[in-house]
Amino acid sequence: MAKRIDVNNLNVYYGNFLAVEDVSLAIEPKSVTAFIGPSGCGKSTFLRTLNRMHEVIPGARVEGEVLMDGVNLYDSNVDPVSVRRHIGMVFQRPNPFPTMSIAENVLAGMKLNNKRISRSDQDDLVESSLRGANLWEEVKDRLDKPGSSLSGGQQQRLCIARAIAIKPDVLLMDEPCSALDPISTLAIEDLIQELKSNYTIVIVTHNMQQAARVSDRTAFFNIAGTGKPGKLIEMNETTTMFSSPSEKATEDYISGRFG
Ligand SMILES: Nc1ncnc2c1ncn2[C@@H]1O[C@H](COP(=O)(O)OP(=O)(O)OP(=O)(O)O)[C@@H](O)[C@H]1O
Numbered sequence: 001m002a003k004r005i006d007v008n009n010l011n012v013y014y015g016n017f018l019a020v021e022d023v024s025l026a027i028e029p030k031s032v033t034a035f036i037g038p039s040g041c042g043k044s045t046f047l048r049t050l051n052r053m054h055e056v057i058p059g060a061r062v063e064g065e066v067l068m069d070g071v072n073l074y075d076s077n078v079d080p081v082s083v084r085r086h087i088g089m090v091f092q093r094p095n096p097f098p099t100m101s102i103a104e105n106v107l108a109g110m111k112l113n114n115k116r117i118s119r120s121d122q123d124d125l126v127e128s129s130l131r132g133a134n135l136w137e138e139v140k141d142r143l144d145k146p147g148s149s150l151s152g153g154q155q156q157r158l159c160i161a162r163a164i165a166i167k168p169d170v171l172l173m174d175e176p177c178s179a180l181d182p183i184s185t186l187a188i189e190d191l192i193q194e195l196k197s198n199y200t201i202v203i204v205t206h207n208m209q210q211a212a213r214v215s216d217r218t219a220f221f222n223i224a225g226t227g228k229p230g231k232l233i234e235m236n237e238t239t240t241m242f243s244s245p246s247e248k249a250t251e252d253y254i255s256g257r258f259g
């Protein structure tokens with residue numbers, strides 16, 4: 001059963017700096033949610049709080065709640081490693097492990113989680129994950145070659161394969177297409193459409209057309225000025241956000257008047 005995420009009154013800090021203030025929102029299961037907003041408004045920061053990757057930064061902390069099916073991910077008895085197994089992440093820059101082969105890269109998350117699986121199960125997992133990331137046909141004859149031997153778009157899909165190999169419920173993607181050409185970008189967008197039948201997806205993007213194409217719901221974040229915290233301005237169905245947003249700031253941003 002797909003799980004829903006509810007964020008309640010989340011404040012996100014780097015030391016004393018309040019980077020994101022008082023965000024409450026819901027992320028629907030098996031759908032695509034896009035986060036948009038100008039640079040520095042806290043999209044990446046907020047995204048990382050959803051799987052407790054924020055707190056690996058020294059001095060970084062949160063106040064408030066992130067509930068997954070009603071369980072607060074920040075409860076003292078919740079293990080952050082298990083949170084990250086259920087809520088996977090694809091970073092902005094493709095970051096395959098350079099010395100590992102393509103196959104080893106796909107299995108890396110599994111190994112980090114200390115899962116022991118048989119050789120034939122490993123082979124099956126490598127194939128199904130690469131198929132899921134729409135990369136299998138391109139790499140099936142060179143699985144033992146280094147991950148760094150792939151093109152940028154292929155590396156990004158390899159990182160997606162690595163993320164889905166651990167079978168997360170939720171996939172967080174921070175500008176997954178920012179380093180990609182238009183063809184690879186469309187391949188990733190197609191993939192996101194396919195993945196959403198199995199996964200809950202949250203994507204950060206600076207590309208308004210991309211948000212409009214791939215997402216079901218869109219959240220607009222904004223920042224009042226340097227040193228001020230980022231805030232959630234509004235969130236709605238993507239079609240509504242792009243046709244008749246409630247807030248002037250949203251309209252200005254999506255129509256390209258600032259940001
Ligand atoms: N590791 C960090 N330590 C201290 N401050 C940070 C850190 N990472 C980000 N910040 C600050 O937090 C604020 C939000 O940054 P964040 O990277 O979340 O913005 P963003 O919306 O993702 O921007 P962009 O669109 O440029 O990626 C910025 O003021 C940034 O300087």
Ligand SMILES: [Mg+2]
Binds near residue numbers: 043044045174
């Ligand atoms: Mg960012």
